[in-house]
Amino acid sequence: MLPATRSCLTRLNSPASTLMRLRIHEGLRPNLGRAMFSSFSQPRQQQKPVQASLIEKTLTKNPKPLVADKDLIFGHTFTDHMLTVPWTKSDGWGKPQIKPYGPLSLDPSCSVFHYAFECFEGLKAYKDANGKIRLFRPNMNMARMNASTQSLNLPQFNGDEMLKCIEELIKTDKRWIPSKPGYSLYIRPAVIATEPTLGVHESRSALFFCICSPCGPYFPTGFTAVKLFANTERVRAWKGGMGNRKVGGNYAPSVLPQVEAAAKGYQQVLWTIGEDYELMEVGTMNLFVYWTNEKGEKELITPELDGTILPGVTRDSILKLAKSWGEFKVTEGKINMKQITKASDENRLHEVFGAGTACVVTPVKAIHFKGKDYDVPLNPNDPSSETGPLTKRLYDTLSKIQYGEIPHEWSITVD
Numbered sequence: 001m002l003p004a005t006r007s008c009l010t011r012l013n014s015p016a017s018t019l020m021r022l023r024i025h026e027g028l029r030p031n032l033g034r035a036m037f038s039s040f041s042q043p044r045q046q047q048k049p050v051q052a053s054l055i056e057k058t059l060t061k062n063p064k065p066l067v068a069d070k071d072l073i074f075g076h077t078f079t080d081h082m083l084t085v086p087w088t089k090s091d092g093w094g095k096p097q098i099k100p101y102g103p104l105s106l107d108p109s110c111s112v113f114h115y116a117f118e119c120f121e122g123l124k125a126y127k128d129a130n131g132k133i134r135l136f137r138p139n140m141n142m143a144r145m146n147a148s149t150q151s152l153n154l155p156q157f158n159g160d161e162m163l164k165c166i167e168e169l170i171k172t173d174k175r176w177i178p179s180k181p182g183y184s185l186y187i188r189p190a191v192i193a194t195e196p197t198l199g200v201h202e203s204r205s206a207l208f209f210c211i212c213s214p215c216g217p218y219f220p221t222g223f224t225a226v227k228l229f230a231n232t233e234r235v236r237a238w239k240g241g242m243g244n245r246k247v248g249g250n251y252a253p254s255v256l257p258q259v260e261a262a263a264k265g266y267q268q269v270l271w272t273i274g275e276d277y278e279l280m281e282v283g284t285m286n287l288f289v290y291w292t293n294e295k296g297e298k299e300l301i302t303p304e305l306d307g308t309i310l311p312g313v314t315r316d317s318i319l320k321l322a323k324s325w326g327e328f329k330v331t332e333g334k335i336n337m338k339q340i341t342k343a344s345d346e347n348r349l350h351e352v353f354g355a356g357t358a359c360v361v362t363p364v365k366a367i368h369f370k371g372k373d374y375d376v377p378l379n380p381n382d383p384s385s386e387t388g389p390l391t392k393r394l395y396d397t398l399s400k401i402q403y404g405e406i407p408h409e410w411s412i413t414v415d
């Protein structure tokens with residue numbers, strides 16, 4: 001900041017002088033004018049941070065009947081309450097409210113409806129054998145959400161305080177967390193832009209909200225390996241894009257390729273990029289390949305975080321676990337379809353799986369690429385098995401940590 005600029009500004013502090021301030025800045029430093037203007041246009045009063053101590057709770061007068069475990073379909077049932085925290089550019093974060101679950105009332109001009117001004121998170125609450133509520137590395141979700149809001153010029157928040165608010169919601173709806181093994185409460189926080197204007201510009205108001213949905217195991221009758229269709233026409237994300245952010249705009253365009261793959265008999269899309277068809281992700285999961293690489297080494301490899309890959313909490317946990325075992329090479333790097341098909345032909349491909357919060361891991365049994373199916377082995381010692389041994393071991397270890405059966409710093413109790 002130039003000292004001269006500062007003294008100009010102390011004299012120009014009425015709202016009517018806003019435009020003048022901009023001119024002054026542009027005059028002084030043409031390239032920095034915009035950035036400087038935005039910091040000067042901040043209101044004089046401090047933007048309020050999220051404060052969990054201010055939570056206002058209104059309990060429902062009509063608690064809903066619980067849905068039987070066997071009838072739970074992912075994302076169909078919601079608990080009795082939700083959390084909302086409003087934000088405005090002038091005041092910052094408002095009072096967190098826990099209130100009966102129900103529709104939001106929003107002006108149809110709100111930018112969330114027109115320009116995908118939205119980002120979200122997905123994590124789970126688990127009930128352990130002692131009936132305690134557990135979360136798995138939730139601070140990673142808070143940090144990732146702040147990275148997403150930052151990319152959309154939506155507000156950031158103090159992750160610890162926001163997590164306290166979410167924990168209060170989960171405790172309020174504790175009776176909705178199923179206690180059967182493999183069952184959990186899926187937690188969906190989101191931030192939307194709520195400024196009711198059609199201009200494509202930053203939103204001066206936003207809403208954080210969080211809803212919860214009880215859910216069963218992704219594979220209720222044990223693992224079912226999936227077939228992937230390598231999409232060679234569309235890309236999910238690209239360098240400099242938003243692939244590493246959980247922003248709503250990334251997901252709607254992924255549905256048609258998914259529907260087309262399903263119509264051909266493939267359950268998931270394998271996203272690739274570039275002339276070499278580098279592997280990216282599987283549907284909305286991170287991708288892992290366990291193989292004997294070209295140097296003859298056993299290696300677990302997942303695409304590196306080059307900006308096109310969603311930095312999954314499950315991905316990071318798998319990498320750390322596998323490294324701690326020290327039994328094979330663990331790599332974040334590049335791997336392309338040519339390497340996969342060659343490894344498949346030479347029997348060097350051992351296991352392929354997707355990884356994410358919803359499923360933990362999803363075993364893959366085949367990959368379709370340019371007109372041909374390449375088989376991926378599952379368990380060579382058990383032809384009836386629907387999962388490879390490493391995939392299963394990772395699933396078992398992570399699940400036990402999540403349910404508190406293996407004590408680990410990643411799993412925290414909430415109540």
Ligand SMILES: *Cc1c(COP(=O)(O)O)cnc(C)c1O
Nearest residue numbers: 284285286310312313314356357
């Ligand atoms: C959410 C998500 C994942 C998995 O992330 P987790 O934190 O492990 O649940 C992977 N890929 C995409 C595209 C995602 O949206």
